[in-house]
Amino acid sequence: MNNQDNIMKSPDKQQNISPAVIRRLPRYYRYLCELIARGQTKISSSELAKLMKVTASQIRQDLNCFGGFGMQGYGYNVNYLFAKISDILGVSAGFNAVIIGAGDLGRALVHLSMFEKRGVNIVALFDTDGEAAGKDCAGVPVYPIDELENFCAENRVDIGVIACDKKHVKAIAQRCVDLGFKGLWNYMGVELPYSDDEIVVENIHLGDSLMILNCRICRNDTEDKDSEEESDQN
Amino acid sequence: MNNQDNIMKSPDKQQNISPAVIRRLPRYYRYLCELIARGQTKISSSELAKLMKVTASQIRQDLNCFGGFGMQGYGYNVNYLFAKISDILGVSAGFNAVIIGAGDLGRALVHLSMFEKRGVNIVALFDTDGEAAGKDCAGVPVYPIDELENFCAENRVDIGVIACDKKHVKAIAQRCVDLGFKGLWNYMGVELPYSDDEIVVENIHLGDSLMILNCRICRNDTEDKDSEEESDQN
Numbered sequence: 001m002n003n004q005d006n007i008m009k010s011p012d013k014q015q016n017i018s019p020a021v022i023r024r025l026p027r028y029y030r031y032l033c034e035l036i037a038r039g040q041t042k043i044s045s046s047e048l049a050k051l052m053k054v055t056a057s058q059i060r061q062d063l064n065c066f067g068g069f070g071m072q073g074y075g076y077n078v079n080y081l082f083a084k085i086s087d088i089l090g091v092s093a094g095f096n097a098v099i100i101g102a103g104d105l106g107r108a109l110v111h112l113s114m115f116e117k118r119g120v121n122i123v124a125l126f127d128t129d130g131e132a133a134g135k136d137c138a139g140v141p142v143y144p145i146d147e148l149e150n151f152c153a154e155n156r157v158d159i160g161v162i163a164c165d166k167k168h169v170k171a172i173a174q175r176c177v178d179l180g181f182k183g184l185w186n187y188m189g190v191e192l193p194y195s196d197d198e199i200v201v202e203n204i205h206l207g208d209s210l211m212i213l214n215c216r217i218c219r220n221d222t223e224d225k226d227s228e229e230e231s232d233q234n
Numbered sequence: 235m236n237n238q239d240n241i242m243k244s245p246d247k248q249q250n251i252s253p254a255v256i257r258r259l260p261r262y263y264r265y266l267c268e269l270i271a272r273g274q275t276k277i278s279s280s281e282l283a284k285l286m287k288v289t290a291s292q293i294r295q296d297l298n299c300f301g302g303f304g305m306q307g308y309g310y311n312v313n314y315l316f317a318k319i320s321d322i323l324g325v326s327a328g329f330n331a332v333i334i335g336a337g338d339l340g341r342a343l344v345h346l347s348m349f350e351k352r353g354v355n356i357v358a359l360f361d362t363d364g365e366a367a368g369k370d371c372a373g374v375p376v377y378p379i380d381e382l383e384n385f386c387a388e389n390r391v392d393i394g395v396i397a398c399d400k401k402h403v404k405a406i407a408q409r410c411v412d413l414g415f416k417g418l419w420n421y422m423g424v425e426l427p428y429s430d431d432e433i434v435v436e437n438i439h440l441g442d443s444l445m446i447l448n449c450r451i452c453r454n455d456t457e458d459k460d461s462e463e464e465s466d467q468n
Contacts, residue, residue, distance in 0.1 A: 022449055026442035030423065090448030108342035114441045118448065159447065183451045185444065189264065196454055202447035206438065207348045208260035210419065213436035214324030214352065215256055217392065217417045220430055 017065050032082040044075035091119040096157050099125045101164030102132035102142045110138045128164040152179045162186040251299050266316040278309035325353040330391050333359045334406050335398030336366035336376045344372045362398040386413045396420040
């Protein structure tokens, strides 16, 4: 570890990392998780490349952005690389989040281990329809949406997870901005018009992904048919 | 509409559309939905570009891939463009899907209107933990996972939505491949090793998106601090 520290350049200033590299980092995180689970302690860029189906030079380029984690002839220390990437990805930032919308989706999200694993603490759900308030969900309290401002006056909240009815999304998002939230994780497919200076918005477009699946299946079917027709002709 | 048909090139052969263009189409779909909801019947590429925050030439390029929907000096017919893009995205393909995993996530997915809007019909849930089987969920029957093969012998199933415990994912995916499913929509973050020839796999990595949100917030905070320090010095 000492040798590695010696060759590390300072990763303190991360301004120059491109959004494209950032979007690739979670994939490294997942593969490194698997390596750790298998008990593997080091890996070369070429092994990692083979595993992740990208080029070794892509890997070296991506990881060099952060000052270079590897050592020539040794490869990467898996635990060290995982810790660094976790750190860059804010897994140790300790953000508090509220889920807005305590319907099926909001309640399903509470049950996923994803938040805890990524260092995000769900502190409350807020009910926008007046039905679920008062009932806990997996130990997380559920409040009526009217209490959002009071709750935030007494509790630090960094992230709003938007899982309410589409018709409420824009108004709720604006309340989160006014309350000084740092980020919104938006599940509802409604475009939110904020710049990063106002609030960071990350969208999950489930419907988009479903349509891409549909489309790829349709194109696969067409190609199969085409190649059958071609082989019929031969 | 007649004029537009005259200038349409045949979109029958779609082999040359790049995956990058396909991945952008759902976004067009969403914006066109909004335009239709507002009652807007035509739009120029420059108006659409402004709305979607991309360049007009990007839009013309993307839509030209499919034979060109626009007419010089008229712009795009919104309903026609929406219908064409829906068609390309397989919204009218009428696929049947089963959700595997009837826990909170699986049950939440059933309640989302997304499937119906994208033309996908949820025909059953399968329970992998032996707790939920027998109970319906929003009118969709829930069966024990052991009955998957029998169900598929009697019902056409195109898509498997993977929402079960991570430990079951690889075995379940293989059963779907063996049953001749056309696609898997995988929510569990477990990498599946199939080529498109075997089955089309589309992954939803919720945890990746959460980490990117975390990371963008952390970097935003750092930048704020940097600029505060700079202004302190000035």
